[in-house]
Amino acid sequence: MNGYTGKILMVDLTRQKITTIPTSKYEQWMGGHGMGSAIFFDLVKDKTIDGFDPANVVTIMTSPFSGTLVPGASARTEVQGIGVQSYPVGWFTRSNFGGRFSPMLKFAGWDGVVIQGKAAEPVWIDIRNETVTIRACKSLSLWGMDTQKCQKTIWGYMAGESGYGDWMQPAGDTGGQTTQRPAVLAIGPAGEHLSRMACLIHDASSAAGQGGFGAVWGSKNLKAISVIGTGHVKIHDPKALIETRLWQKKNYAFDLENLKHIEGAWQFQSPPSTSHERGKAEKKQGKRPKGCVGCHSGCRSISEDGIGNEVTCIGALFYLDAKTNDIHRKACELINLYGLNAAEMIYGLVYIRLLQQNEDLETAKIPPCPLDFSDYGSERFIEQFVKMAAYGNDGNGNPSEFGKDVSTGFVRAAKKWGRMEKDLKSGVLHFPYWGLPIHKEPRAQVYWGYGTLLGDRDINEHEFDWIKWDVFRAKQKNINPESSAKELVKIFTDIMVPFEGDMLMMDFSEKNIYSDHMAKLVSWHRYYTRFWKQSMLFCDIRWPDIVNLHRPDKIGSTGIAEPRYLKAVTGKDFSFLDGIHLGRRIWNLDHAIWTLQGRHRDMVHFCDNVYEKKDPLSNADVPNCHLPGFENGEWGYHGYSKRKLDREKFDEFKTRFYTIQGWNTDTGYPTRKTLESVGLKYVADELQQKAKLG
Secondary structure (H helix, E strand, O other): OOOOOOEEEEEEOOOOEEEEEEHHHHHHHOOHHHHHHHHHHHHOOOOOOOOOOOOOOEEEEOOOOOOOOOOOOOOOEEEEEEOOOOOOOOOEEEEEEOOOHHHHHHHOOOOEEEEEOOOOOOEEEEEEOOEEEEEEHHHOOOOOOOHHHHHHHHHHHHHOOOOOOOOEOOOHHHOOOEOOOOEEEEOOHHHHOOOOOEOEEEOOOEEEOOOOHHHHHHHOOEEEEEEEOOOOOOOOOHHHHHHHHHHHHHHHOOOOOOOOOOOOOOOOOOOOOOOOOOOHHHHOOOOEEEOOOOOOOOOEEEOOOOOOOOOOHHHHHOOOOOOOHHHHHHHHHHHHHHOEOHHHHHHHHHHHHHHHHOOOOOOOOOOOOOOOHHHOOOHHHHHHHHHHHHHOOOOOOOOOHHHHHHHOOHHHHHHHOOOHHHHHHHOOOOOOEOOEOOOOOOOOOHHHHHHHHOOOOOOOOOOOOHHHHHHHHHHHHOOOOOOOHHHHHHHHHHOOOOOOOOHHHHOOOOOOOOOHHHHHHHHHHHHHHHHHHOOOOOOOOOOOOOEOOOOOOOEOOOOOHHHHHHHHHHOOOOOHHHHHHHHHHHHHHHHHHHHHHOOOHHHOOOOHHHHHOOOOOOOOOOOOOEEEEEEOOEEEEEEOOOOOOOHHHHHHHHHHHHHHHOEOOOOOOEOHHHHHHOOOHHHHHHHHHOOOOO
């Protein structure tokens, strides 16, 4: 099986047993998310269990592209299982991170790792090629360490006295040699103390942030997985792989001498950049970009003093009110050291601060808050806040009911304090769906809000997000955007097989956002990302390449490049449309799991604030979200952030969406006809046994 190693590692922590699963058993899913969902469905017999239940299975999957030269797809890893972050149900969910873990896993001879059970004491998993050992944390005192110290300790344990660049033989006499250090995925104190905001951290800042998987690992007494390999990935046609990468570079990549991109654009064509710069002072630190293994560009910043290294995207937006840039950088590093989700920490801090400013922290049901807001902006304040969320205490090592509540997540805390409904309605608690913090404006970028609500987590998929920034910066400079709305919409919708050619899929005007056209856009987005992004594991920051400003026709390589890479690596003739069809199958499998967990149409709704638009966070400095709209008979860019969604029309939209999926429109349950049409008869059988079949 070219592109695969042929086996998946299964670790039973309860029985301390190591076994393998033949990758061929799940090869039909191609890799990543598809394989993870299928394995989870087979192994977890009761899908209604809580994420903290030892029977919860966590999958950590690669793709055929991992460890190869496929740009933007060489280094990402997909994590799945029942999460503990969302509310009121901890949905079966996913997370994703970059760096070098998945290539190293492939070099060690594994296509993925499956974690079952719960260890009797804190352990870590030591993978050296085919040699896998479950080791107690106590010998290295790993339990209690922050994520960086844990990784460095494991590196030292593996490498001994050797320095960076020295050769070592990690698997003994039977293995090869390498100059690399193990790729380590670890939890911090937040995961150990079961904070529902806890995430998994690899290297300095590659985080599987959503889902609360750090806490899931903590509940299993699993501190870290370390992997080092000296093997390789077998490629079907190495010459074709290199030629395809060179073809794409020549015809579609950025040109440093003639840059066309808009600052902050997240696409294949984007040049190396340290996105979300953290102030001019950081430039004095010799900042430079860094990429994941095999990356054709780079988006992570490295500075001379090492503080906050590799922090990017939303992680770099934490504690923007810090008194100095250095305090801000240290704050960004703290959430990685303790292993906490950046988005929840950002909006959780906003929530607590708004309660304090409104004098609501003194109400009867809220326990005493240990934070001193007169010191807000200082390093001491933010360190206490981070530790409070991680340890569930006052942040100084003392018991605190307030800190304990916060560590369960801010929506659950608000529920306990008797404030959830009121604060969601007013917008003080900016968590509009499934107990998760807002990311993009769901009233304007409705595909983002709909995709999140109809799924399991904030989608964090940026295929269309750069459009608003292009228009925003053009308006700031009083120039035209790089592409006209009509031109851009045509390029996008032409690639959206099997719905191609329907330009109204990209019409974000008020009259269209509840239509069949928008339902098709959301459907295509679910299918495309479930396969090409989360199963083939193309990077969400540097992929896709749909609108390419370096081309005279502005048409990118997406739709052409993906099948070429897949053929070169695996030898399979698999078209872009085949990937969309498989993405639909994966989407149906995931939805079936949520249905077994209790998902019903009536649960799928935004909080009241989205329909009423009472937003205490809005101010004149927030840029209006300009998107394509077909208004008054012509295409243009229009600002849609000021509107609110219509409750009844959104309910009608759900019916349209369920109809396109082939699901029951009264319940949202999958139907046997649809499931069998995508090869999921066994899934339909289980749903029927549980009386969940539409």
